[in-house]
Amino acid sequence: MFRSLRTDNPELVRVSVNGHAVEIASGQSVWSALALSGQTTTRKAALSGEDRSAYCAMGVCFECMVEIDGIPNQQACLRRVADGMTIATQTITETSVAK
Numbered sequence: 001m002f003r004s005l006r007t008d009n010p011e012l013v014r015v016s017v018n019g020h021a022v023e024i025a026s027g028q029s030v031w032s033a034l035a036l037s038g039q040t041t042t043r044k045a046a047l048s049g050e051d052r053s054a055y056c057a058m059g060v061c062f063e064c065m066v067e068i069d070g071i072p073n074q075q076a077c078l079r080r081v082a083d084g085m086t087i088a089t090q091t092i093t094e095t096s097v098a099k
């Protein structure tokens with residue numbers, strides 16, 4: 001399980017992660033919100049449909065794609081949380097697009 005290492009008293013924002021309300025320090029990454037909420041699956045693999053999650057955490061691998069405010073293909077490791085943001089595991093796969 002992940003936990004924040006911050007010891008200061010940061011301003012908190014409230015986001016929704018797969019329908020669950022999460023309070024997180026302003027300025028943290030979307031990936032942090034996912035990890036701190038215990039939901040580390042970011043997307044389903046395009047072909048196999050298997051769970052994927054952040055790998056590089058620096059914008060290179062594109063394993064961390066999520067839906068943010070209804071817009072797919074957002075990199076969770078690069079986007080910063082904002083109050084009221086809605087984050088969802090991305091379920092778009094090659095087979096779901098073909099339907």
Ligand code: FES
Pocket residue numbers: 053054055056057058059060061062063064065075076077078
């Ligand atoms: S974790 Fe690699 S691009 Fe986000």
